[in-house]
Amino acid sequence: MAIIYPDMYKNTGKDHTRMPKKSTYINVKTTERILSVAGGAFLLYSGLRSVGRNPVTAISKAVGGFALIARGVSGHCPVYEQIGTDGAKSEAVNIKQYFTVNKPRAEVYQFWRKLENLPLFMRHLESVEQKDEKYSHWKAKFSKNTPALSWNAAIVKERENEFIGWSSVEGSTINNAGKVEFRDAPGGRGTEVQVVFSYNMGGGGLGSGVAKLFTPLVENIIREDVRNFKQYIEAGEVPTIAGQPSGRD
Amino acid sequence: MKALCWNGIKDLRVETVPDPTILNPRDAIVKVTMSSVCGSDLHLYNGFVPTMREGDIIGHEFMGEIVETGKDVQKLKKGDRVVIVSVIGCGECHYCNSGTWSLCDNSNPHAIMQEKVYNYSTAGIFGYSHLFGGYAGSHAQYIRVPFADNGAFVIPEDIPDEKAVFLSDALPTGYMAAEMGNIKPGDVVAVWGAGGVGQMAMQTAYLMGADKVIAIDRFDYRLQAAAKYSGAEALDYEKTDILEALKEATGGRGPDVCIDAVGMEARSTGIEQYYDKTKQVLRMESDRPAVLRQAIMACRKGGTISVVGVYAGLIDKFPMGVLMNKGLSMRGGQMHGQRYVPILMNLVQEGRLDPSFLLTHPMPLEAGPDAYAMFNDKADSCMRAVFMPNM
Numbered sequence: 267m268a269i270i271y272p273d274m275y276k277n278t279g280k281d282h283t284r285m286p287k288k289s290t291y292i293n294v295k296t297t298e299r300i301l302s303v304a305g306g307a308f309l310l311y312s313g314l315r316s317v318g319r320n321p322v323t324a325i326s327k328a329v330g331g332f333a334l335i336a337r338g339v340s341g342h343c344p345v346y347e348q349i350g351t352d353g354a355k356s357e358a359v360n361i362k363q364y365f366t367v368n369k370p371r372a373e374v375y376q377f378w379r380k381l382e383n384l385p386l387f388m389r390h391l392e393s394v395e396q397k398d399e400k401y402s403h404w405k406a407k408f409s410k411n412t413p414a415l416s417w418n419a420a421i422v423k424e425r426e427n428e429f430i431g432w433s434s435v436e437g438s439t440i441n442n443a444g445k446v447e448f449r450d451a452p453g454g455r456g457t458e459v460q461v462v463f464s465y466n467m468g469g470g471g472l473g474s475g476v477a478k479l480f481t482p483l484v485e486n487i488i489r490e491d492v493r494n495f496k497q498y499i500e501a502g503e504v505p506t507i508a509g510q511p512s513g514r515d
Numbered sequence: 516m517k518a519l520c521w522n523g524i525k526d527l528r529v530e531t532v533p534d535p536t537i538l539n540p541r542d543a544i545v546k547v548t549m550s551s552v553c554g555s556d557l558h559l560y561n562g563f564v565p566t567m568r569e570g571d572i573i574g575h576e577f578m579g580e581i582v583e584t585g586k587d588v589q590k591l592k593k594g595d596r597v598v599i600v601s602v603i604g605c606g607e608c609h610y611c612n613s614g615t616w617s618l619c620d621n622s623n624p625h626a627i628m629q630e631k632v633y634n635y636s637t638a639g640i641f642g643y644s645h646l647f648g649g650y651a652g653s654h655a656q657y658i659r660v661p662f663a664d665n666g667a668f669v670i671p672e673d674i675p676d677e678k679a680v681f682l683s684d685a686l687p688t689g690y691m692a693a694e695m696g697n698i699k700p701g702d703v704v705a706v707w708g709a710g711g712v713g714q715m716a717m718q719t720a721y722l723m724g725a726d727k728v729i730a731i732d733r734f735d736y737r738l739q740a741a742a743k744y745s746g747a748e749a750l751d752y753e754k755t756d757i758l759e760a761l762k763e764a765t766g767g768r769g770p771d772v773c774i775d776a777v778g779m780e781a782r783s784t785g786i787e788q789y790y791d792k793t794k795q796v797l798r799m800e801s802d803r804p805a806v807l808r809q810a811i812m813a814c815r816k817g818g819t820i821s822v823v824g825v826y827a828g829l830i831d832k833f834p835m836g837v838l839m840n841k842g843l844s845m846r847g848g849q850m851h852g853q854r855y856v857p858i859l860m861n862l863v864q865e866g867r868l869d870p871s872f873l874l875t876h877p878m879p880l881e882a883g884p885d886a887y888a889m890f891n892d893k894a895d896s897c898m899r900a901v902f903m904p905n906m
Contacts, residue, residue, distance in 0.1 A: 368609045455609060490627060501605035501621040501662070502587060503539040505639060510651045510659060511532040513520030513570030 306334025358441075361463045361485055363492050368456040368500055375427045375448050375457075377499055387498035388491035401435075408487060415439050441466050461492050517904060518572045518655035519883035524562035525891075527884045532572070535651065535659035540587035543663030545599060549680040550577040550653040551874075551901045552890050553601075554710045555778070555825045559644065560887055563779060563801065564827050566628065566645040574654030574902075575601040575641040576684040578676065581667070582657070590664045597667040599660055600852030601684040603639040603650065606665040617849035622662060623648045632828075640849065654883060656904045668856050671864060678863050680901060681711065681870035686859050687852040688823050689715025689776070693723050695821040695846040696772035700724040705761060705770035705813060706747070707806040709737040711873045711899050712823060713776035717745035718868055720772070729764055731757060733782070736896040744872045753784060761813045769815030778824025781806040794831060801828030811837050822847030876900040 309331030314324070367374050377383055381402050385391040392405040392414060405416040417438035423431035423445075433443040442465035449458045465484075494504045518532045535544055553576050558564045578598040581591050591597065603623075604616035611619050619638035623629060625645050626636035632646065639661070642652015651658065660667055670679045689712050698704060704720040706713045709732040717728045729748045730741035738749035750760050761770055775781075779802030782788055791803035810820050811834050820843055838845065862868040875898045878886050886900035 366609070368607065368612065486627060493626060497605075497621040500607040501541075502607070503541055505603075505605075505622050505624040505648065505661060506538055507624050507649045507651070509536065509538050511516070511518065511535050511655075512568075512572060512651060513518070513522065513528070513530045513532055514568070515533055515570075 306331045306336075306338060309334060358464045358466045359485070361461075361488055363461045363463075363489055364458070365493070365496050366451050366456055366458050367496050371448050371450055371457045372427050374459065374499065375430075378446060378448075378495070379424075379430060384495075387494040387504050389494065389504075390487050390491055408484065417442070459496075463488060463492075516656035517880055518651075519574065519880060519902070520569075521559060521567055521571045521573050522569045525560060525888070527560070527573070527887055529881050529883055530570075532655070535655075535657050537583060537585045538659065539661060540585045541662050541664065542585040543581055543588055543591055543660045543667060544583040545577075545579040545597065545658050545660050545663075545667065546582045547577050547579040547653055547656060547658055547902075547904050548596075549579070549676055549901050549903055550574045550655075550880075551680055551683070551685075551711075551899050552576075552886060553684055553899075554708075554712065555643075556887070557891055558778070558780060558825055558827070560891060561780065563795070564644045564646070565801075566625075566649075568645060568649075571642070571644075571649070572651040572653075572655050573642040574652035575643055576680065577641075577653035577658070578670065578680045578683060579658070581663075584663065588663050591667055591669070595667075596670050596679075598670055598679045598682045598856070599641075599653075599658075600666045600668075600687065600856060601641055601643075602666075602849055602852055603641070603648070603661055604665050604851075604853050605662050606853070611665070611853070614851055614854040615848075616665075616851040616853040625649055637849070654880060654902055654904070656880075665853050668860070671860065674860065674863055675871070677871040677874045677901075678869065681715070681873055681899075682856055682859055682863070684850070684852070685711040685873060685899075686715050686719075686863075686868065686870055687855040688712045688850040689717075690719045690855050690859060691848065691850040692716040692774045692776060692821050692823040693719040693725075693772075695823075695848070696720070696723075696774060696819050697844075698723040698725050698772055701726045702771040703727045703729065703765050703768075704772045704774065705729045705731060705810070706774045706776055707731045707781075707810060708776035708778075708824060709734070709741040709745075709747070709749070710776065711870070713774070714741055714745045714747075714873070715868075715870060716774050716776055716823070717741060717747045720774075721746060722862065722867060725772075727764070729761065729770065734893050737893075737898070740872065740898065744869075757809060758813055765815070769813060769818065771815055771818050773810035773814045773818065773820050775806050775810055775820065775822045775824045777806040778822075779803060779826045779830075781824070783809070791831070800831040802826045802830050804830040804833065808832065808834055811841075811843065814841065814843055817842045819843065820845040823850070825849075873899045874901050878902055879906060880904040 309327045381394045381396050384394050390406050390408055392407055395403040400420050402419050404419055405414055407414045418435045419432050420435055422433050429447040431445040434441050444463040447460045451458045497504045516534050517529055520528055520530045522528055581593055581595040584591055602617045604611045604619040605621035608620035617638045622639040623636050625648055629636040629646055639648025639650050641650050693716050698720055702725050704725045706716050709730045720728050731750045731752055732738050733751055733753045741747040742749050781803050783805035794800045795803050878900050880902045889895055890897050890900050
């Protein structure tokens, strides 16, 4: 069965093959371009003024200022290009995962649909609070050193025992959306589950560039949390060795 | 508690570590009465299994007494004398339900690590590297046993410890080797490696109807034990041309079933040994497949190769053309002990299987580093050193 993705999955932002070879395309947003020109002009001015007093700082200021002006005027940022982001678009990170659960479809669907269940095994979710049939409030912590994130999400599409689609509501720290589909596996092998998850931090600009640098990390965390769903619903617990003895203690 | 920790290649130390605690509802804590060394531990000892970390407690063949159970443990109770299967299975996934417990979907906490190497993750194993879950092993006074109702079997009173402990790994692995060979009455079975697992494969091969079992090794004491305890014809590969000798022993047909109970540190003679050893040391191949190559060559047309010796990664110069054109079948795997232990307990009770001769060296845990050195060097006619950590 073909999967029809909502529009939000279509812009993967990862297709660099279609980018023009010559590094002149626009990857900086308009506001950022104006700020670049202004900031660059200030740096250039202050650099040129201080050439006599402190030539090294002055020249670096002037060069930096010139680069910023160029970035603003051309709308192309070589740094964005290097870190593989495109500030003009808000870049989404997409994760897809497939697994089969050895349980009947209705049971698997119901377990996922009761969103309060998710923090039982998704270790990076602190809580999910279901406000009503549609809206819910989510809290997550991805590492000890980062603050907890929270957002509101809405179920945007669902069909009982078949799929659930959700999206964070406007103004969230992490824009995220996803869909989980449930199908009968052949030959009584349980339920095939397909999860598609897409997120971006702060809707573009440097935020998404930073998010991209952490993508492998966050991707692993999300994949583990999704795997935990299968482990928890089948085995009743998530396997762990955290807290066991070793010669490292 | 005291535990034997891996700290690097050939560097084991007895250390004082915290006692294990219940971490999940289906866990039990076992006070270890016996914990055996296993040939596959030598792959860790010699540094050929990746993802070991300094301080890891090793050991996976063991028995003991239940001292604590998690809230979802139903069958076991405090005081039960149990033997524990080395491989951990949840009992609820498709694989456990099909009896293929070592392929469990849900018992490896480091599944993501294994998926990167094998594309799919397999079951967790006690004390057997982080690729297999990183679970603390049994060379310790206490051990935490996840999914305890599945993996820990209460031992009938008439099976003594020196037989029961080998129900943990050597017996089920040997049994599975013979089972994968699909042995038919009249078959000749050749077994490479006359250690604990190899000899259990020999004994069970007879139970499954083999007419003749041939043991191949280079240590005289092991070949003698194979002849004495497991009824095998013995061949020393350093003194004999194995391919020729196997033809001679089978009327020119070749063995119907060839069992590899050696694995990735196989030795051979002459140039082949230097070739594989060099490539392995240079990390150009992770495993030395000399036994596998020879078994494929030796096997009769249409025969079966059964692999229970442990391999970790890649091999080189694999005779695919021989396997394909001779129409061989090849199977392998870690054992599905949860399926085999009840069958094997009966066979041991009936006296049809007796693994107790494997226990050549009972030892205190403190002797761990020496025991491994002895076992690795095949010194003092050692079949298995078995620790008694609470004696």
